[in-house]
Amino acid sequence: MSDSPPSRLSRADKSAQPPRSRDPRSLFVRLVEFLSPGPDSTAELIETLADAEQRELIEPESRVMLEGVIRMATMTAGDVMVAVRRMDLLDIESPYDALLAQVIDTGHSRFPVFEGSRDNIIGILMAKDLLKLQRAPELNLRTLLRPPVFVPESKGLNELLRDFRSTRSHLAIVIDEFGKTAGLITIEDVLEEIVGEIEDEFDEEDGQASIFTLADGSQRVAGDAPIDSVNETFDADLPVDEFDTIGGLVAHELGRVPRRGEYVDLGGLRFRVMLARGGAVRWFKVTRAPDQAEAAAS
Incomplete structure (x- = not known):
């Protein structure tokens, strides 16, 4: 008794088989990926971006934005x-x-x-x-x-x-x-x-004044305003030996960068933080310290 011939798929059966998926990538691209695999972690990806910046493949601003997108994926409200x-x-x-x-x-x-x-x-x-x-x-x-x-x-x-x-x-x-x-x-x-930081309604163009009068008569003073300018505006005698800006002086007196709403009394003036960002005070609201205000009214 002869062995039966091996079964063969009919043309209809063959057409019913799902087509093999083709990898759209070229053989060269697949070979490069095999020899030089991509980063396996977020840290490695960020290092890759830093390397790309050093080789001038991307601009520094682009690297910062890409890193921000990557880090933001793990952050919450x-x-x-x-x-x-x-x-x-x-x-x-x-x-x-x-x-x-x-x-x-x-x-x-x-x-x-x-x-x-x-x-x-x-x-x-x-x-x-x-x-x-x-x-x-x-x-x-x-x-x-x-x-x-x-x-x-x-x-x-x-x-x-x-x-x-x-x-x-x-x-x-x-x-x-x-x-x-x-x-x-x-x-x-x-x-x-x-x-990174976005300029807002408090920000002024370079060269414009950094001390403004508010509606209630108090002053709005930029954190990077020169101490000399503050002394002149308020007829004060704040020290100018160690620091150039009022923000640096206030942070030194407090021992840290103050947060919004906090205040420090210096030289008869009260510096209340209106806006703080990026590890620095952007704007102060400056008034006479309570004891100085009472003395002036009496």
């Missing part, structure tokens, strides 16, 4: 937020003049608004919307509020940036695991993790 104790909030029950003064003093464009307790944030007020009350006092402040966006501390920055873009929001309130306010974060805070 809690890593970047402004802590609740340093948040500038508006009380819905405050009179218009008090609200306007706070908006002018802090210089932000958006403010969380609370009712009763600071944990009960009921909306976001645009500074420009507050001006509508001046023209139409009959308006109710509540009608000008925009709905707040709440995010958990654990929310990834990549996901948060997508949410900001899709909802056209610029500010979110960060809450902790118990549902209480932990801080706030803005789209600017997220973008600065990629591109």
Whole structure:
């Protein structure tokens, strides 16, 4: 009895077989990848970018941005937020003049608004919307509020940036695991993790003055303002031997870079931090120290 011939696939069976997937990469590319494999970790990838910059394959600014994108993937809202104790909030029950003064003093464009307790944030007020009350006092402040966006501390920055873009929001309130306010974060805070510091409404062009008079008569002084200029403006006698700028002098006296809202009394003047970024104070609000102000009034 003869053995049966080996079975063969019919043409129809062959056509039913899934086609073999072809690797679109050339043989040369695959060989290079085999001999010189790419980075296996984030640290190695960042080292590769640094090497590319040294070989002038990418610009330094591009490397910084790429590193920012890589590092941001592991960061959360809690890593970047402004802590609740340093948040500038508006009380819905405050009179218009008090609200306007706070908006002018802090210089932000958006403010969380609370009712009763600071944990009960009921909306976001645009500074420009507050001006509508001046023209139409009959308006109710509540009608000008925009709905707040709440995010958990654990929310990834990549996901948060997508949410900001899709909802056209610029500010979110960060809450902790118990549902209480932990801080706030803005789209600017997220973008600065990629591109570095972004100039804002407090920033001035080079060559412009660094001391300005605010609406309440106090002064806004840049952190890099020369101490000589501060002495001349306020008729003060701050030391100029060790430091050139007022920010350096204040940080030395405090022993660290002060945070927003903190203040230091020096030479009869009170330097309250209005804005601090990048490990330095950008702007101070400067007034007479309480004891000096009382002495001048008596």
